[in-house]
Amino acid sequence: MNGNSMIEYGYRRLIITLTAMICAILELLDTTIVNVALNDLQGNLGATLSEVGWVVTAYGIGNVIIIPMTGWLSRQFGRRNYFTGSIIMFTVFSFLCGQAGSIWTLACFRFFQGMGGGALLATSQTVITESYPPEKRGVSHLIFMMGVIIGPALGPLIGGYIVDNYSWPFIFYINIPLGILAALLSMQFIRSPRYGDKLPASKVDWLGILLLAASVGSLQYVLEKGQEEDWFNDKTIRNLSVVAFFGLILFVWREITYRHPIVAVRTLKNRNLAAGTLFSFIYGFGSYGSTFIVPLFTQSQLGWPATDAGLLVCLTSLSSLLIFPLTSWLLKTGIKPQIIMACGMVLFFFNCYMSAGILTPDTGFPVFFYVLVFRYFGLNMILLSISAIAFSSLKTHEIAEGAAFTGMIRQLGGSFGIAIITTFITRRNAQHRMDLVTHLDTNDPLVWERLHQSQQAFVAKGFTPDHAMRSGLQLMEHAVNKQATLLSYMDVYFTIGFLFLACAPIVLMLKAGKKNAITDAH
Structure with a gap:
């Protein structure tokens, strides 16, 4: 066939x-x-x-x-x-x-x-x-x-x-x-498709299946539960990290050396697929991670109800349906996908920069909407270019393996992104809070003046002076925590943005697949 x-x-x-x-x-x-x-x-x-x-x-x-x-x-x-x-x-x-x-x-x-x-x-x-x-x-x-x-x-x-x-x-x-x-x-x-005779049970790579399930399952658990369990301070996280690390090494070795592997790791010898798989991870990291931030910030910091946060994510995501045809047209014009992907990464960097700039305690729905819509211009250019590069020189029977590799790595990239961002926000929040607190000296006239104003406001509401002072200090504590959290979210956007900006020159160095590769594949 x-x-x-x-x-x-x-x-x-x-x-x-x-x-x-x-x-x-x-x-x-x-x-x-x-x-x-x-x-x-x-x-x-x-x-x-x-x-x-x-x-x-x-x-x-x-x-x-x-x-x-x-x-x-x-x-x-x-x-x-x-x-x-x-x-x-x-x-x-x-x-x-x-x-x-x-x-x-x-x-x-x-x-x-x-x-x-x-x-x-x-x-x-x-x-x-x-x-x-x-x-x-x-x-x-x-x-x-x-x-x-x-x-x-x-x-x-x-x-x-x-x-x-x-x-x-x-x-x-x-x-x-x-x-x-x-x-x-x-x-x-x-x-x-006609693949040939299926393997008898005796030749099935049962060890490969076991290693894959153990390593990838352990890794996914570590990524999703790590922050909640305080990472390597938890015995289960430590043990499963060891299983994931050595399991993946043994799995790759098994699939390379076994005659009938369940995952065609050798397919990654195709440079275009290997590059597409790598950038699928980076795309998943940035796309899933930056999407994760939005409902988290709007609900925890701005007090939005879940419906409004979900509506924002939904409307901006669906706007991609209008942007995809433009990206597809650019690929059809003959522009190299490497150039389109690099431009998409630069656009995504600028969007992260814009996103960090709009974060305030009072940011409204329209501001978020327009900035997030712009975000998809960059992401869509990256996503379609990854597919064009990864599958450009694959033969027909290799497409399934290629789709599996890029799909799994994109999802793992998203898991890495969410796990790392959650940890990053927590730690940067603690650091920013410490930095802000060091500047709050009650001997400072400006600090004392603000605290005194808060106290007087609470006294006017019927609080005793002592109770009013404690309430004023709590109000200041709340303001410090909110500012520290705001700064930590800004740090996340800057970090993700600079990661994509650093990848843009690397993308341009990728070699295009042979023009006859697609034809030969079919």
Whole structure:
């Protein structure tokens, strides 16, 4: 079977694209839809805040374990069978999540839902990419990335509406009708490339599967729980860090030396894919990290309700749908993707600089909206360019491995970004607070004057002088903490921005793939 045999035309391509888009949106929707229901889950299931966090963590661990294995599983069972089976698994465990009667039962079901969902994302990208001819591959990337944006954007908004008007199980039940539709369409229209005979059980890389699950699962746990457990001061974090480090080394060695690896690590010898994978990590770090800051800052510092914060993220994310065609057009004009990516990184740096500048205790919705919309110009240029570079010289049978690598690394980059940013904010906040406190000397006339004014204001409200003085000191303490937090968020934006600015020259040094590589691949 030659490469062109997987290209689809007419209504078949439309239905296949729609099916893959539904699956990608469902998977990514469930990465964010639960976040707004954590308070309800905590109350209804009698869980602590730490326990309810496992509802999010378990899904992420299931995702990152299965994503690198999608190429091998597609070859082993056939793409249509594997894709359809993953949809069914995701749908069944969505129903079971809604039926869960305890927090640990829900976390267990979320883990298996995440395994089904992780398979959907990577396979959807492969299905869409291979359904289009080489000259329309940019369009296929554009379509897939639209799903990548829509899913996480709609999650908080839909989740908030369901929790406010119905009950938490319905955030899982909404997956069921779409999952059934996608499974039926997949069985009817998705085709499987001819990979050759599947391996007998005796030749399956069981050790590789074990090492992958142990190392990536441990790493995801460390990243998601590290700040909460005070990192390496916690014995579990230390032990799992050792498992993750040595497990990844042994896993890579196993996949390079074993005859039938579950993950084709050798594919990373392709320089374009290796570069795309590296920059997928950086993109995930900056994109997920900077998105994480927005609802955190608006709710904790500005006092916004969760609905307003979710609406801001949703509207600005959906604005990307208007920006993607522009980026796609730039790629079609013949401009090298390296140049577009470097320009995107510079734009993203300027956006981080702008974002730091607008942070005040009174920043309003419109200011955030316009700055965040501008942010997506840079991010979209980076994201589409990564796909163009990573897949430019891959052969047809290598696309699934490439999609798995970039997808897993992008998600791990996001986990690293959120974990590091959370720790960074905490530590910079402590440092800024210490610096600010050193300048608050009650012998300073300006400090004393402000404290005296606060005291008089409280006395006017009926407080005793002593009580008024204590209240004035508490008010000053609150102002110091708020200023320290504000400065720490600004530091985060500057740090992320300079990381992307430093990467721009490196991107320009990448060599373009051979022009005939795409044609040869098909």
